[in-house]
Amino acid sequence: MRQEQFQAALSFALLAALFHAPVASAAPAEVRDGVLTNAKGMTLYVLDRDTAGSGKSSCNDQCAANWPPLTAGADAKADGEWSVITRDDGTKQWAYKGKPLYLWIKDLTPGDRRGDGMANIWHTAKP
Secondary structure, X not given: OOHHHHHHHHHHHHHHHXXXXXXXXXXXOEEEOOEEEOXXXXXXXXXXXOOOOOOXXXXXXXXXXXXXXXXXOOOOOOXXXXXXXXXXXXXXXXXXXXXXXXXXXXXXXXXXXXOOOHHHOEEEOOO
């Protein structure tokens, strides 16, 4: 195959891949039984100490070990009610309606809601 034909075939293949590539959903969560969950069905939570719209999480260090943040990729973009905050350690975290989202380490299977009401400051995230 000549170089021009090879380059044309390669360009065509790249364009075809771009147009047929799946489009990732901006929303990093789903609604199941009235609460937000991650893609694996694990319940998401909000923390009363977090101020909506502040762009900050007040759950760091040991708190974040027990309540893992719903992490966002470096290329994640805000969309509608969804936003991305930068945590104290520089990682990205998803927020919904301005409130950072977390998982609870003691939720073991999809649908568990063991963290709801914990210390009267943790609540399931609702749409």
